[in-house]
Amino acid sequence: MKFLPYLLKHLRRNWFRTTLTVLAISLCIFLFCTLQSVLAQINVLLDGTSAKRLVTRNSVSVVFDLPMAYASRIQSMPGVERVAMTNWFGGFLPARKEGKAEDSSTTDWSNYFPNLAVELEPFLAMYPEYQIPPDQYQALLADQRGCVIGRKLADKFGWKLGDTFYLESFIPVHRKPDGPFEFVVRAIYDVDPAKYPGTNTNWMLFSRKYLYEGTGQTLRAGTYYVEVRDADKAGPIAAAIDGLFENSDAQTRTETEKAYTASFVAMAGNLALLLNGIGVAVTFTILLVVANTMSIAVRERRKEIGVLKTLGFTSRQVMGLVVAESLLIAAIGGLLGIAGSRGIMWLLTNTPGIKDALAGIGLSEISLQPLVAVLGLGVAVFLGFAAGFVPALGAYRARITDMLRTV
Amino acid sequence: MAMVDVRNVTKVYRRDAEELVVLNGLSLQVQEGDYAALMGPSGSGKSTLLNLIAGIDKPTSGDVVVAGTNVAQLGETELASFRSHNVGFIFQFYNLIPVLNATENVELPLLLTHLSKAERRSRALTALKVVGLADRATHYPRQLSGGQEQRVAIARAIVTDPKVLVADEPTGDLDAKSAHEILDLMGALNKDFGKTIVIVTHDPRAAERARTQHHLEKGVLRD
Numbered sequence: 001m002k003f004l005p006y007l008l009k010h011l012r013r014n015w016f017r018t019t020l021t022v023l024a025i026s027l028c029i030f031l032f033c034t035l036q037s038v039l040a041q042i043n044v045l046l047d048g049t050s051a052k053r054l055v056t057r058n059s060v061s062v063v064f065d066l067p068m069a070y071a072s073r074i075q076s077m078p079g080v081e082r083v084a085m086t087n088w089f090g091g092f093l094p095a096r097k098e099g100k101a102e103d104s105s106t107t108d109w110s111n112y113f114p115n116l117a118v119e120l121e122p123f124l125a126m127y128p129e130y131q132i133p134p135d136q137y138q139a140l141l142a143d144q145r146g147c148v149i150g151r152k153l154a155d156k157f158g159w160k161l162g163d164t165f166y167l168e169s170f171i172p173v174h175r176k177p178d179g180p181f182e183f184v185v186r187a188i189y190d191v192d193p194a195k196y197p198g199t200n201t202n203w204m205l206f207s208r209k210y211l212y213e214g215t216g217q218t219l220r221a222g223t224y225y226v227e228v229r230d231a232d233k234a235g236p237i238a239a240a241i242d243g244l245f246e247n248s249d250a251q252t253r254t255e256t257e258k259a260y261t262a263s264f265v266a267m268a269g270n271l272a273l274l275l276n277g278i279g280v281a282v283t284f285t286i287l288l289v290v291a292n293t294m295s296i297a298v299r300e301r302r303k304e305i306g307v308l309k310t311l312g313f314t315s316r317q318v319m320g321l322v323v324a325e326s327l328l329i330a331a332i333g334g335l336l337g338i339a340g341s342r343g344i345m346w347l348l349t350n351t352p353g354i355k356d357a358l359a360g361i362g363l364s365e366i367s368l369q370p371l372v373a374v375l376g377l378g379v380a381v382f383l384g385f386a387a388g389f390v391p392a393l394g395a396y397r398a399r400i401t402d403m404l405r406t407v
Numbered sequence: 408m409a410m411v412d413v414r415n416v417t418k419v420y421r422r423d424a425e426e427l428v429v430l431n432g433l434s435l436q437v438q439e440g441d442y443a444a445l446m447g448p449s450g451s452g453k454s455t456l457l458n459l460i461a462g463i464d465k466p467t468s469g470d471v472v473v474a475g476t477n478v479a480q481l482g483e484t485e486l487a488s489f490r491s492h493n494v495g496f497i498f499q500f501y502n503l504i505p506v507l508n509a510t511e512n513v514e515l516p517l518l519l520t521h522l523s524k525a526e527r528r529s530r531a532l533t534a535l536k537v538v539g540l541a542d543r544a545t546h547y548p549r550q551l552s553g554g555q556e557q558r559v560a561i562a563r564a565i566v567t568d569p570k571v572l573v574a575d576e577p578t579g580d581l582d583a584k585s586a587h588e589i590l591d592l593m594g595a596l597n598k599d600f601g602k603t604i605v606i607v608t609h610d611p612r613a614a615e616r617a618r619t620q621h622h623l624e625k626g627v628l629r630d
Binding site: 304 | 490492496498502504506511515519567
């Protein structure tokens with residue numbers, strides 16, 4: 001610790017260079033932490049999927065629907081246990097009340113949460129992770145306006161069983177002419193976090209029949225959730241489903257729930273690979289920049305290092321000082337990067353509009369995990385050590401007389 | 408007893424296949440409390456000899472015994488420890504650390520001791536007082552004149568109370584007045600504090616201040 005003031009003074013020797021180096025490292029760690037947090041959140045989403053569940057959607061895009069008649073044809077296929085028709089409702093709170101159809105400007109985008117119209121019985125049967133008390137389940141099936149919400153959602157809005165609320169969809173075909181849909185909380189689902197760590201409890205599910213009838217019975221199917229008996233046969237069954245509708249007007253694309261969720265979140269390609277690739281490239285580039293900076297810093301101070309050794313500093317101590325200086329720069333940069341990453345995530349998840357967009361792709365709870373922050377700091381320390389080691393080794397090996405001779 | 412005892416020392420530098428004999432079987436004694444000047448033309452080996460005495464270089468053969476320790480036989484770490492305890496080095500170009508103020512520069516060798524921060528600061532200020540720069544304690548090297556910088560460097564050299572002070576052309580970069588002051592100061596350190604001093608110089612006026620003078624030529628003494 002007694003060398004710390006000495007190191008800090010050195011950092012101020014060329015404050016502009018030090019600042020740029022710190023900023024370079026902080027940018028690197030900022031990117032690392034932010035990208036890793038996005039990946040971690042995506043992985044949480046993907047971990048909550050089951051290999052036995054398939055999702056069939058329109059092959060063109062998820063925004064195009066499918067004929068309802070596909071349900072029975074998929075159900076009749078060998079290996080299929082059950083099928084549930086679903087529609088992404090896209091409802092927002094608090095919406096207009098019944099009879100106030102003319103006022104559509106009160107839609108509140110700030111409290112968006114995922115809501116899905118499903119065939120309740122087969123859909124919930126596919127999701128054993130959703131724990132619903134039997135009496136609530138029966139009440140849910142008995143009330144067409146009934147909905148089941150996750151515990152987190154219930155806690156967020158303070159909703160209890162029997163509470164009512166209104167939602168109106170931003171999708172025109174999901175609106176009814178006489179105003180928004182009214183829902184009654186009939187069931188609240190819980191999830192065992194130890195058994196199903198990635199499963200969200202901020203969803204709302206309600207009967208697709210309610211939506212179908214409310215919108216004039218013109219609604220087609222958004223997606224089909226398909227449960228297969230044997231997870232190992234999910235691939236061939238998915239191919240068989242798509243083959244079944246290959247010559248129809250609405251061709252399908254069937255994939256595992258995990259792949260569907262991943263593509264829904266990422267929208268394109270292998271996001272994890274892309275994000276990790278960016279992270280590695282940035283880290284390596286910054287490593288070169290910092291190593292170069294440290295080399296210059298040490299070269300500039302050859303004589304000074306010679307003086308330190310003359311005064312009695314051992315080569316190891318001098319090497320330690322150089323590495324410590326590099327580590328100090330890296331640590332400051334790392335902490336700044338972590339703080340920046342935390343700040344941007346807070347901003348994203350608390351800014352109306354952005355927050356809702358993130359919620360739409362299941363990233364509403366993105367945050368800087370302690371493990372990611374520690375890893376970020378670890379990367380910074382590694383950068384500092386790697387960048388400082390070679391110049392420090394040069395200082396270690398250099399002979400005093402050669403160093404003092406430096407002009 | 409000799410404070411510095413150089414016995415039959417040879418120093419050879421090798422550059423590629425070429426061998427350059429800088430010191431050739433040289434022997435020299437400097438008694439405790441002596442003030443010795445090493446003189447000679449450029450390339451005569453006087454700075455090399457000074458480096459050997461200071462323990463910042465090792466002889467190719469022979470022994471260099473300083474304060475009872477044969478520095479030729481010490482490893483790198485022991486040699487560093489030897490320097491910090493026994494030798495104060497004064498450079499021609501002062502070699503102060505530009506980002507540290509006078510007190511911090513003087514305090515630098517004390518970082519290697521177990522002294523507390525307050526003790527280190529106290530000793531550094533005392534050393535600055537000895538060299539007459541107590542009022543410049545918080546000044547940075549760029550705020551000091553050449554003579555003042557050299558005085559700070561001398562304070563840094565004496566702050567650990569070393570047995571031997573070695574100076575490599577300490578007045579070589581100073582004007583006559585400042586050089587005179589520095590030589591007065593070194594004389595006082597020798598006379599009043601009993602420091603053994605070995606100085607390398609081209610300047611006859613500096614050499615005159617020393618009690619003994621040794622002339623080197625082509626790596627051997629011509630006394």
